[in-house]
Amino acid sequence: MTGALIAIAIVLIVIGGITTSTVAYFRLQRHRSDAAAMAEYRRLAEEAVANQQALNGKLTELHTRVEAVETLLRSVE
Numbered sequence: 001m002t003g004a005l006i007a008i009a010i011v012l013i014v015i016g017g018i019t020t021s022t023v024a025y026f027r028l029q030r031h032r033s034d035a036a037a038m039a040e041y042r043r044l045a046e047e048a049v050a051n052q053q054a055l056n057g058k059l060t061e062l063h064t065r066v067e068a069v070e071t072l073l074r075s076v077e
Helices: 002-076
Strands: none
Touching: none
16 A cells, blocks of 8 residues: 555656646746747837937927028018
């Protein structure tokens, strides 16, 4: 009877180790895919910031041009 219990305990320990290893492997794969997705989001955010800064520069240029036109129109009156 003792031998059977030892054999069952050994089998359970081996199955537990295999299960733990499998779960850890899939968690690692999920973490890697999450990290890749975050890197892509970070790249998109940096691109959006760059585009926003370029747009802000163009708006500033447009604002100065409109002010120049307003000044010209006021001087004509």
